Amino acid sequence: MIENGYYTSEFHGDYDDISIGRLDLEEGGSIPDCQLAVTTWGELNEARDNAILITTWYSGTHQIWRDVYVGPDHALNPERYFVVAINQIGNGLSVAPHNADGPNANISMARFPKVRIGDDVVAQERLLREHFGIERLELVVGGSMGAQQTYEWAVRFPDKVRRAAPIAGTAQNTPHDYLFTKALCEQFWSDPGWNEGDYKSNEDVVDGLKRHSHIWAVMGFSTEFWKQEVWRALEFTSKEQFITDFLEPYFTVMDPNDLLTMAWKWQHGDVARNTGGDLAAALGRITAKTFVMPIDEDMFFPPRDCRAEQEMVPGSELRVIEDIGGHLGLFGIAPTYMPQVDQHLGELLATEAP
Amino acid sequence: MIENGYYTSEFHGDYDDISIGRLDLEEGGSIPDCQLAVTTWGELNEARDNAILITTWYSGTHQIWRDVYVGPDHALNPERYFVVAINQIGNGLSVAPHNADGPNANISMARFPKVRIGDDVVAQERLLREHFGIERLELVVGGSMGAQQTYEWAVRFPDKVRRAAPIAGTAQNTPHDYLFTKALCEQFWSDPGWNEGDYKSNEDVVDGLKRHSHIWAVMGFSTEFWKQEVWRALEFTSKEQFITDFLEPYFTVMDPNDLLTMAWKWQHGDVARNTGGDLAAALGRITAKTFVMPIDEDMFFPPRDCRAEQEMVPGSELRVIEDIGGHLGLFGIAPTYMPQVDQHLGELLATEAP
Missing domain, CATH: 1.10.1740.110 (Rna Polymerase Sigma Factor; Chain: A)
Structure with a gap:
């Protein structure tokens, strides 16, 4: 491991390090002590059925979600929902090459194993179940690589995801990406x-x-x-x-x-791994009410690619966000960005779901 | 200079090295012996009024034009026109850092001066006039950086250009480019x-x-x-x-x-240098009948940018080429590419022009 002051509470505010123990990986090998950095907003109700999961993107953490997406004025409203952001494996707050130490010392730096989107989702499901007692999510939402995780959740655990909102990302990574x-x-x-x-x-x-x-x-x-x-x-x-x-x-x-x-994980993201390579079969499994939300000016997750997948998700809707920020419109730079996101997520949360 | 076998007739077929002598440059300095590599097809008629000029793109030479664009079955028909391709300065067939030698020895390699699109066009005009006695062109056509040169010709020498066809390029380089x-x-x-x-x-x-x-x-x-x-x-x-x-x-x-x-030249291409920074004034000078021909899937010269310029060129038309090859559709990979180019250039050549 090496020291890097960026990956600290000083830069990212409060978060909890929660260990789910050993995580065996799809590509082989394992993470001996899989620590995930978790932030929550709001209260989990007694029925434990008001939880929303936020997944993170390449280079991103929970921070941008806290600063831009979550709040009483947003669809992701902590006064109503228990909002949980789990930082993806490798992002540097969760277990990652630079911080692998102690029981993870053998996988530090260049020795860190290959991690897949599916590994993240398995780890997240375990964490939510074992740590919070959450068996079902009102919504899974994420942008970019977070969209990859969102799709993976909906395909892998259809009974646990009532609604899904993959923003500016795909279920199966494209060759251009x-x-x-x-x-x-x-x-x-x-x-x-x-x-x-x-x-x-x-x-x-x-x-x-x-x-x-x-x-x-x-x-x-x-x-x-x-x-x-x-x-x-x-x-x-x-x-x-x-x-x-x-x-x-x-x-x-x-x-x-x-x-x-994260880059390797992004490159190899593919929900069709759950169905022997059949993308339509994988997306056809989804029972979550799904809004697919590409950004119109995105140069590498263009609406055309997102629409092709959306059409394979039963009962889904395509909700295109207009933003000349392109993919990094995700940062919420344009004042017109969040109102669109809130509109779509608000409608999605208000929609009947299984 | 250094040896590089790629920049020879073996790889590029026949071409002539024509010197226009010393070329003083817009950015200062000069090329002591400005050698330009020139290929021609067809015969210049007695009136010297059947010439078409082809300009070259980044990394390109006359070769792709010979192999893909010029021929009796194409609009650029040597049975009818005297077609002249002049390789741009710096492309390695014309005078360039790697081949600067003899009188150009002082500007070899890293010492090569900055060259602008305007320098190329001044050099080309001199060559056509002094070497071939050509005072007026039926058409100037080029793709990408060749489009930059085409626009520069039409703005700088409006009386010498009857028709212009900038393909997949802009008159003023964009910040994204x-x-x-x-x-x-x-x-x-x-x-x-x-x-x-x-x-x-x-x-x-x-x-x-x-x-x-x-x-x-x-x-x-x-x-x-x-x-x-x-x-x-x-x-x-x-x-x-x-x-x-x-x-x-x-x-x-x-x-x-x-x-x-070439990259520096591309980055700094801007016809508005002829009009104190006023792009509309520069493009408003054009009297050539102009077809602006972007490629619909071009990721860095998108039709939107080309259309904005086309609308400033009096009497011009926008002719969008459909090709998922994107910018490198210019290579003529798709069988549907050249028929579109020939259709547009054929119509342009058949159109009355000043």
Whole structure:
């Protein structure tokens, strides 16, 4: 393990480290002590049937959900629901290459095993059941890789998911996304400080982390985001300053091995693994009332790809979010973003569900 | 200079090296002996008024135009027109960092000066006038950076261009394209073999050239190109093989300094330099009958950006090419591509023009 001050309560507010014990992994191997970082808002009712699960995206944590998505003015309302955000394995708050220590010392850094979306969902289900006594969720919601987990939940545990809202993500990763993610990974691997994953500090790989952020600049937003100079409204003076003062620092504090663990997981996400490769059969299993919510200007989870999957989910609806922020519209930058999300999630939560 | 067998007649067929002498550059400095590689098809008539100029794109040469676009079955018909392709400065057939020698020895490799789209167009105009006696062009046509040159011709020399067909490119480079191009450049700069541009062989930078090709894989085609596995029709067995056996070899033979010369030129392309920054004024100058021809699935020259410019060109028409090949549809991979191009260029050439 190595020290990295970013992955602390100082930067992420309060959260609990909850161990679910040993987690055996789909790709083989195991995490001896699977610690998951969990944040909750609101109260679990006596029937334990008012829980909402939030899953996290690549590079993300519960923090953005707390700051942007959850609150009494939002559909994800802690006055009504018990909202639980579980940080994904590898994100650096939950168990991850950079923080693997103690019983996990043998899987630290470059030795961290391959983790799949299914592993996360199995771990989350166990945590919710064993720690909170939750057997059924009012809603599972997540963006991007969080959408992958949301789909996996709905396919793997249909009886436990009443409603599902995958935002800006797919159930089966696309080949284009695979290549995009590979281009991101290569920025780390090509950094002379990478040292086959056994660097001493994420600072050793800062050049790779910066180039990684520059590819996000190209793919993460939309052509129109840059053309309309949206960064002006965010009080930056130039696109260059937006990159050096926002996008680079966002990523350079992070750990490359952690990001790579998530990247591999993203690349290999596929609910059809539950049904021998048959995507229609997998999505056909879903009984949750599902709103599929792509962002119209998303360059790598375009509505076309999300619609194709939505059409395989029984009783589902396509709810397109309009945002020239593109994929990173997920950050809630545009004042028009959250009202759309709240509208859709509010309607979904108000809909009868099994 | 360094040897690079790719930039020879062996790989590019016959072409002529024509010197226009010293070229003073917009950014300062000059090219002492500006050699341009030129290929022609057909015969210049006595009135010297049947000439068509083809301009080249980033990484491209006249070769793709010869193999895909020009011929008796195409709108660019050498039985009717005198078709001239002039390779852009820096492309490696024309004067470029890797081949600068003799009178150009002082500007070889990393010392090559910054070249602008306007420099190319000034050089091309001089060459056509002094070498062929051509004062007026029936058509200027080019794709991508060739579209930048096409627009520059029409704005700078309105009396010399009867018709213009910018394909999959813009008159003023967009901020998104600027960032995309920067991400491409960084793949070279970050290669330990780069050596500040003074490598001994392009092979020293092969890792950077490969990563550069991987970013093209993400941005150059479309999400749908990969989803529909178009590479199967091209007789590849996997997307990985398409990349290792087509896309990587396409780029790894090239010279990084040459690519960077073109990349900088692409990034800074802007016809509004002719009118004090006023894009509408620049495009308003155009008298050529102009067909603006974006490709519908282009991820970095989207039709939206091309349409915005087209609307500023008096009497112009928007002709959108449908191709899930995206930007690299320009390679003419899809059997449906050239019929559309020929249809539009044929109509344009049949249209009355000033």
